[in-house]
Amino acid sequence: MNDNMAVYPIGSLVTASYKTGQYIGEIVEQSSPMKAAVKILAVVKHPTQGDLHNPMDPDVPFFHQRRALAYQEIALMPVQTIRPYEGFVPEYAESLSRALAQELQQLDRAIRFAQRCREELEQLQQEYKL
Template identity: 40%
Template sequence: MRYRFAHKTGVYGVEIVETHQDQVLIKVMQVIKHPKQGDLHHPNEVEGVFFHERKALSLYEKRYTSKSKLKPFEEKEIPYPTSLQHALTALEEQLKSEQTSFNEKSLECLKALKIDYERQYKRKFD
């Protein structure tokens, strides 16, 4: 059974692997929303901040979390690489809708991330 799990600025479809008292070990099965790029403490800023390149959690990556952070999964279950492509496309479309220096820098980061994702998942990301 899948659950919706938000981690930093990304959202994922996850499955429970193990339960330990108040903690659960989850594994990532799909990407619902790709993480935002940049400095989380200074959103939408490029000048004078360290602009982070933020990757999505990987397929089968495991994390401990509390049960309260798991929400109902209401999306269609799709393979991880396909879900990653959908999440990347949605973020790119959002960033391309307004021309700002933050959006341009974010798009540059996503371009570099696609190269990493192509190596990791042996698939082309448009």
């Protein structure tokens, strides 16, 4: 059986992706060969904000706000995103706080990078005498 057709026993701890977030959860049902119902226990990566078809574009007609899945929420996850998990399951609120902080740090780094690029390009613009 290949990995994207894996069957996970009920109660298995797994990591799984849903839309743009990643979670630690427990298999509660495998409803089809393509999807499994996962009960959310912790957040690994907070979902990405904005329009996924136009990444990093703040001027899209509809800028999506994506919330993390809630504690013990059950979501149908694509089986190809599910992997076995063998580790400590952090408390949900703590994991959500950590994932949100990581997302904010990445955005802060992107802002600083964009500001630095702008400074360098403005300097080059002066040097080019444009």
